[in-house]
Amino acid sequence: MKLYTAAFAPNPERVRMFLNEKGISDIEMVEMNIMEREHKAKDYRAVSPFAQIPALELGDGRVLTESRAICRYLEGLYPEPNLFGKTGEETAFIEMWDRRMEFMFLLPLAWWIRHGHPAFTVIEQQIAELAPRGEKTFRYFAKWLDGELADRDFVAGDRFTIADITAFASVGFARVAKWKPDADALPHLTAWRARMLERPCGQK
Numbered sequence: 001m002k003l004y005t006a007a008f009a010p011n012p013e014r015v016r017m018f019l020n021e022k023g024i025s026d027i028e029m030v031e032m033n034i035m036e037r038e039h040k041a042k043d044y045r046a047v048s049p050f051a052q053i054p055a056l057e058l059g060d061g062r063v064l065t066e067s068r069a070i071c072r073y074l075e076g077l078y079p080e081p082n083l084f085g086k087t088g089e090e091t092a093f094i095e096m097w098d099r100r101m102e103f104m105f106l107l108p109l110a111w112w113i114r115h116g117h118p119a120f121t122v123i124e125q126q127i128a129e130l131a132p133r134g135e136k137t138f139r140y141f142a143k144w145l146d147g148e149l150a151d152r153d154f155v156a157g158d159r160f161t162i163a164d165i166t167a168f169a170s171v172g173f174a175r176v177a178k179w180k181p182d183a184d185a186l187p188h189l190t191a192w193r194a195r196m197l198e199r200p201c202g203q204k
Helices: 010-022 067-077 088-114 118-122 130-151 162-177 187-197
Strands: 002-005 028-031 055-057 063-065
Touching (some): 063 067, 162 187
Parallel strands (some): 002 028
Antiparallel strands (some): 055 063
């Protein structure tokens, strides 16, 4: 298998973190430079028609895009440690939390950075009003998540899951906006981040 990836971009980071947590090291990695628009090249569009990164090319030539779909596929090949849920009930709650991290945390952050950071003008037709809207929503959700983490160590329950990966990739991407959780304002999110940095997902 061959994984097309890109450093620092949050969705490729989600897959990289997933690979680290699974201990998967036998996939060929192809690094793409988003800022150089390598993902827009004709050759890569033959792999990923919508120029999406990451993309996982399977042994039979088929290609999976969408970071979550890639992780789902890899979970089937490498079932342990389980990161998506062991029972129907657990899977449903992990799904809920992962979706929250994706749509209420990562997506507003992407609006903030992609539509507000000057470096992203090379790949984004920026819409100015999306940046402050995204920042406001991201900061609000970070405060809410801090409260949720007050009485547990992980996002979706009592163990590490894909929801922690999505949240951690979001917090990592936020450094582009020079944001990280503040120990005084967000003590529980700060402590959670420190725990994630010690895990395989926190290792480069």
